[in-house]
Amino acid sequence: MGLKLICNVEDWLKQSWIDEALAATGSRAPMDLFQKEKQELHEEDIKAKNSGYLLDAFYYTLIEKQHLSFDLSEIPGMCEGKVHWWITRMVPGQFMPVHRDPRITTKKNIKRYWMPWTDWECGHIFCYEDTVVSGYRKGDLFLMENPDALHGAANIGLTPRITFNCGVEKI
Amino acid sequence: MIFIGNHEDWIKPEWIEYVLSNDGKEMPRWEFEKNGILEAVARGERAEFCEYQKQYEKAGYKYDSLLYYIYENDDLPFDMGLPPFANLQEGQGYYYNLFKYNPGQVLPIHSDNNTSWEKNCRRYWMPWLDYTEGHVFIYESQLMTGYKAGDVFQFPNAFGVHSACNLSMSPRILYQLTIFDIKHD
Numbered sequence: 469m470g471l472k473l474i475c476n477v478e479d480w481l482k483q484s485w486i487d488e489a490l491a492a493t494g495s496r497a498p499m500d501l502f503q504k505e506k507q508e509l510h511e512e513d514i515k516a517k518n519s520g521y522l523l524d525a526f527y528y529t530l531i532e533k534q535h536l537s538f539d540l541s542e543i544p545g546m547c548e549g550k551v552h553w554w555i556t557r558m559v560p561g562q563f564m565p566v567h568r569d570p571r572i573t574t575k576k577n578i579k580r581y582w583m584p585w586t587d588w589e590c591g592h593i594f595c596y597e598d599t600v601v602s603g604y605r606k607g608d609l610f611l612m613e614n615p616d617a618l619h620g621a622a623n624i625g626l627t628p629r630i631t632f633n634c635g636v637e638k639i
Numbered sequence: 640m641i642f643i644g645n646h647e648d649w650i651k652p653e654w655i656e657y658v659l660s661n662d663g664k665e666m667p668r669w670e671f672e673k674n675g676i677l678e679a680v681a682r683g684e685r686a687e688f689c690e691y692q693k694q695y696e697k698a699g700y701k702y703d704s705l706l707y708y709i710y711e712n713d714d715l716p717f718d719m720g721l722p723p724f725a726n727l728q729e730g731q732g733y734y735y736n737l738f739k740y741n742p743g744q745v746l747p748i749h750s751d752n753n754t755s756w757e758k759n760c761r762r763y764w765m766p767w768l769d770y771t772e773g774h775v776f777i778y779e780s781q782l783m784t785g786y787k788a789g790d791v792f793q794f795p796n797a798f799g800v801h802s803a804c805n806l807s808m809s810p811r812i813l814y815q816l817t818i819f820d821i822k823h824d
Contacts, residue, residue: 516808620773
């Protein structure tokens, strides 16, 4: 069970979306999620807090539908169903600790996808279980074969990193 | 990374305990202040630092932030001596780097070209703790995984591009040994 490359959908991916995601205000994660949006703490969050991560820090930007002028419901290469998506943006030095996605993976019959919106550069890190993904191109669509797998990300490179994350719930 | 062998026996549990319980020098701030690097770069000196420093600044890294800890002899109440794999020959010198990355700490991509004066340079990398998911060390595009405490790896090229971070829930300690010729043309 790994991270499986399905296809590349760069032709579908509009540069204007990428530009908007680069510029969007979004939510400063995790600080805004718990302070402004009053999100409930999950076990994963408590584990991170107990390890020294700060819940009121700004580790990355979470961008959702309400932050953008477009919505994405039909994405080529993905299965059909109810789409839950979000975008993460990391400027150099930002990161996301290893975690599972309980808000998504507790849903039944979920397929979890990951798609970079920027070409891979040295220092753009996505860890999925014991692997790190490198050499990818923007628009590469990956299936997380185990939707509940431990994963984490960091940008210890020199340019911003944007990824599209998605769970498709079969109804 | 070239696997050399496991030398866990050399690492004393009290060394690990000490590093876990005590912080070393705050990097990169300490190095910048100690060596006056910003001033030197502004004067057009230390060209070996200029390229990365300019890129880091442009990317938004702050030289005075705390990214990770480094330990030198004056930070440690014990003398490690040389590890058994060092095999130092006459005319060779060495130095070590001992790092601690708490969860959330990072080392941006870089190559140690500033040490390119070191001839016939060999660099070894030795984790002091077992690998856990989120302990990231990348050489070129190779992620080191599944290693055990005391495993020793040699950099294929001592000046290769590498980076590190800790996205896990536990600290990460690394020992790095660099051996080079003292006398050369």
